[in-house]
Amino acid sequence: MSAKPITYFPAPRLARYCSQCGTPVVRRVPEGDNRERDVCDNCGAIHYQNPRVVVGTVPVWEGRILLCRRAIEPRYDTWTLPAGFMELGETTAQGATRETLEESGARVKLGGIYTIIDVPQVDQVHIYHLAEALGPELDPGPESLEARYYDEAEIPWDNLSFRTVVTTLRHYLEDRRRGGFGPHYYSLDTPH
Ligand SMILES: [Zn+2]
Known part of the structure; x- marks a missing residue:
């Protein structure tokens, strides 16, 4: 696999995988929330993003x-x-x-x-x-x-x-x- 040039700075804010357990995240509104988040259905982590x-x-x-x-x-x-x-x-x-x-x-x-x-x-x-x-x-x-x-x-x-x-x-x-x-x-x- 060849090294890819750096094309992102800073990295995109939306995650594809859970940083706690490595499972692909899903984007949905968690219970009791009012906006979409990256949620891990495997370990339950909610990956909030803030400014x-x-x-x-x-x-x-x-x-x-x-x-x-x-x-x-x-x-x-x-x-x-x-x-x-x-x-x-x-x-x-x-x-x-x-x-x-x-x-x-x-x-x-x-x-x-x-x-x-x-x-x-x-x-x-x-x-x-x-x-x-x-x-x-x-x-x-x-x-x-x-x-x-x-x-x-x-x-x-x-x-x-x-x-x-x-x-x-x-x-x-x-x-x-x-x-x-x-x-x-x-x-x-x-x-x-
Ligand atoms: Zn997880």
Whole structure:
């Protein structure tokens, strides 16, 4: 059997087999529930699926904003704020700090929650924290081709990774002009 290329990232959310016992799952409404789930009729496991949380930061050093050029799909070679999927067992603040360090090498002091963005069409919630870099040093990890601080006028608006990044940056720059920072809660209702 030849290795198949990786065509799914992240993997599809609907399971074919029970992760507890390996029996094919069936999709139906369990008793007492009101929506379809992946149910295992062999061991009784109900495999609930819930939205995933993406956590990130808006890291700033001397008024300039940190962006990373993605070395991975989706959106390879586009610029993003540092962010990624929250891991089990961590807080949103820990996840945001970890992703920032992993993707850019920047050590940051977190400020408050800045944007909370529902992205229901991909079953995600994105949460960005304000963040102050503790120094100008950057050391991008394997997920980034490059990391650098941008002046407002240099931000590559035509080559940003995701609408959550675009809208978070827009809010940030607007708020900075007004002198008061968020938080902003909103929903993106079309695919980004
Ligand atoms: Zn099972």
